[in-house]
Amino acid sequence: MKLSNFCILLAGLLLSACASEGYTPYLDRFSEYALDDDDYERFTLERTACFGFCPIFKVTVDERDFLFFQGERFVTETDGVLSKRLPKGSFKKILRIARDHEFSQFDPSYPNADRNNCGPIATDNPSIILAFDTEHLDHAVKWYRGCSQFDSRAELEEMIAAVDAVLDIDEWVGPRDAFMNAGDEDDDEQSET
Structure with missing residues (x-):
């Protein structure tokens, strides 16, 4: 009888030691570390705000x-850093896409400081930054999407679409409808009362 009580007590202590306060799962710690680690070659795609x-x-x-x-906003996942392992060779595939689209030949910014590499510029659009x-x-390259008239626009859009296909992050970005119609449900509830 005493031995079984001792085993239960020992098991309880061991389990409580495993659930220590402040424990961060491996992937979260790894993600935070890896984002600041300059030892690895990297590609970054960023999408910014619009109106x-x-x-x-x-x-x-x-x-x-x-x-x-x-x-950050208007995506399904905004809770810190998420990480996943892409299929082997995905980074090299992104580099090939960049090479095939002559990425290094794109201007660093559309529009540039002089605004001479872009036609009329629409306001309230997002930017896409590829690095x-x-x-x-x-x-x-930072492309403000309101800059819609430049010679290599079709090539840049094609490259972005090809990279998006490799990234496969649709489940984290989510459907646009979920955000655009968010206020409609509240309006419907108020009209019913």
Whole structure:
């Protein structure tokens, strides 16, 4: 009888030691560390705010094919940094997409400071920022989406679509309808009362 009570007490102590306060799961600690680690080549895609419900987030992929997602607003996941392992070779595939679209030849900014690489500029649009920090490609492009008339726009849009397909983050970004119609449900409830 005393031995069984001792075993129960010992099991309880061991279990309580496993659930120590302030414990952070491995992936969370790893994600925070990896985002600040400059030892790895990386690619970053960031989408910024607009006047509306544009998704705001940043995605980083490193040469080990780890993806880190930081959602800010109008995305499904906004709770810290999420991470996942992409299929082997995904980082190299993103680099090939950049090479195939001659990414290093794009201007660093659309529009540029002089606004001479863009036609008329619409307001209240988001920006997309693409950046490579690798041994052979160190270039970034910031495209304000209100800048819609420049020579290489179709190539840049095609490249972004190809990269988005590799990233496969739709479940973290979520459908636009969920945010655009969020206020409609409240209006419907009030009209019923």
